[in-house]
Amino acid sequence: MPTYPYTLVTGKLKSLLQKIRSSGIPPKLTAAHLKTLGFTSSNDAGMINVIKFIGLTDGSGIPTPLWSEYRGRDHRAVLGKAIRQGYADLFAIYPDANARSVADLTHVFSTSSTAGEVVVKQTVQTFKALVDEADFSGQSGSGDTATALTTGPLHAAPAAASPIAAHGSPSAKHPAVHIDIQIHISPESSAEQIDKMFESMAKHLYGANNPAG
Template identity: 25%
Template sequence: MADKHPYISGNGAIVQLFDQLKKSFPQVLNAEVLKKLSIAPSNESYAMNIVRFLGLIDESGKATPNSLKVFTLHDEKTFQTAFSEIIEKSYHELFSLHGSDAWMLPLEQLIPFFRQTDQSSSLVGSRQASTFKALAAYAGHGALQSAATNRPPKVMAKKVPRVAKKPDEVKTFAEKDPIFHQGKRDDRVGLTVRIEVNLPAAGDQETYDRIFKSIKENLING
């Protein structure tokens, strides 16, 4: 049995651990076995401290006769009664002070007990208290935490559907710029005017001069 009261971060691992022991108690229980079972990842040694503190295994890691008897009990109420006896024996000092009321003590009362008994830090004392509460709950004294790790729900990014433009909203290049040549716009607009002049065959030079003068004054310079 360990000298100081055990603790672990994340009490869901306690539920997972003892659920596994009830299903099948390994012939030899150690940290390597817990790793293979994916129980208390990165906290296997802390979980093993709990097992040793409760006296469930001997020095070689094999289950004690009493623990095998308890963890093979099929009826849940019978198991909880037997497991409660194991906890009371392991936490004998706590129960000698508070009796059966120790099962339901709030954390505010449990933390000072563990800190004074083991000279624990504030963090360790808090975890020792919460570990005891988790064991008590597994024995039927209080609400039992789920073995699944509580994780915040994933927030999925909401996809905004792309709305295709209606045909009448799609403008072609020609509609935007009616004046273009081979896809290139030219800001300068060219205009060519063709003028046909029928000159009289019998006209003299003076007649021709008057005609061209009139064209220049009225069409070109006008």
């Protein structure tokens, strides 16, 4: 698992993110550039690693296309995407990591590193501060696939016996079966993906009883 970043000035992350959206794009995000934005404390430089971790800059601090994308109208959704990508291992454990409790996050961060209690606490607070500025709605949370399909459990429950079946009709040997199928489709799914999904369902659910298709 990665070494999760943290900053001692989590309360300033919101201000830095606002500055990223409102000020010009620098050639490189450095401590010197932070000072031009008003972040002059020696502890402020720790926010650079946080910005790198979520992919707004590359490893050397050069702004990525995601930085430019974050400056647009949908900045909260863009930040949500960036957080989900940067903390991919965390979201693999908890697909709803952005909504998880401090206790849950503390458990993951503490068991994935040798950091002490204080650092783990700051790591959790850093993640929470980022999440507060992001929007995760409309994201599938599936992690690896654009389409999340849930067809189970298939609830098979015999229907109430009809009057005929109750009096010993041969139909009593074949009770009615009611099946509920729940399908959750990500808004990001393409038309082709949706078509293939229903094609597969038709094959597996009806193919045995309708060989002719």
